[in-house]
Amino acid sequence: MAQDRVEAVERALTVLEAFDSPQEHFTLAELAKATGYYKSTLLRLLGSLARFDYVQRDDHGHWHLGHAPVRLARRNLPGRHLATRIQPLLARLAADTGETATLLEVQDGMAECRLVALPETSLRHDLQPGDRWAVMDDHDPRPVLPGGAMVCEALPGDALESPMWLALSGPAGRLDTRRAKAALVDAVARLVAGPGGSFRETSP
Known part of the structure; x- marks a missing residue:
């Protein structure tokens, strides 16, 4: 139902869906293309997801899944x-x-x-x-x-x-x-x- 939707949550989940791909590491530009979001919006969403270890950023600035999705899947x-x-x-x-x-x-x-x-x-x-x-x-x-x-x-x-x-x-x-x-x-x-x-x- 429309009233049950939380836009910020759906945006974060859209970002996570982008990682459902054979590709394991993504640049910010690649994530922007996959999600259709502005880079500034993506950085805010990725920052929140990273704080809960759903995503991680490597030394080269590329993003990949963190440990949280695997931990939850194990349960x-x-x-x-x-x-x-x-x-x-x-x-x-x-x-x-x-x-x-x-x-x-x-x-x-x-x-x-x-x-x-x-x-x-x-x-x-x-x-x-x-x-x-x-x-x-x-x-x-x-x-x-x-x-x-x-x-x-x-x-x-x-x-x-x-x-x-x-x-x-x-x-x-x-x-x-x-x-x-x-x-x-x-x-x-x-x-x-x-x-x-x-x-x-x-x-x-």
């Missing part, structure tokens, strides 16, 4: 489909090993627990989806665990996707790292060999 359907495929696998890992089984993701120097299955024991590594911690290396998602240990196995992906791992963690004196590693390698192989050959499918 939608692909995340639910990921849970459908991986949560039962985590439950099996936790039951077979007696340790905490998790799906971890690293983005911007922070590791996040995306999915978890806890073993039926009171002495365990308690993690919940959404728990986050800083990491020194994007290729090592393990947190500092005094008295504990974590074993990880990377999931295959490409350079445009945030790195993900399956992990098993628990008390250092109980966790059998060799057995845990073997279980994780087997789990990753089964995921990759599943429907379509990719665990990162985005359609149900």
Whole structure:
């Protein structure tokens, strides 16, 4: 309905739509041509979008999408489909090993627990989806665990996707790292060999 329209919001969304293109980086002139907006108007819109990390400007003055669209997309359907495929696998890992089984993701120097299955024991590594911690290396998602240990196995992906791992963690004196590693390698192989050959499918 016309009364529900907010012109400034629609202009900002029009700018974002311009990035739905095989071209990844745009000059201000290219965005002006794609949207039909004056450069002065575009700069104001891009400034607001940049403050919320929907777009970013590189050192050459070119504009590209920021992290916010990807972050929001992760919260939608692909995340639910990921849970459908991986949560039962985590439950099996936790039951077979007696340790905490998790799906971890690293983005911007922070590791996040995306999915978890806890073993039926009171002495365990308690993690919940959404728990986050800083990491020194994007290729090592393990947190500092005094008295504990974590074993990880990377999931295959490409350079445009945030790195993900399956992990098993628990008390250092109980966790059998060799057995845990073997279980994780087997789990990753089964995921990759599943429907379509990719665990990162985005359609149900």
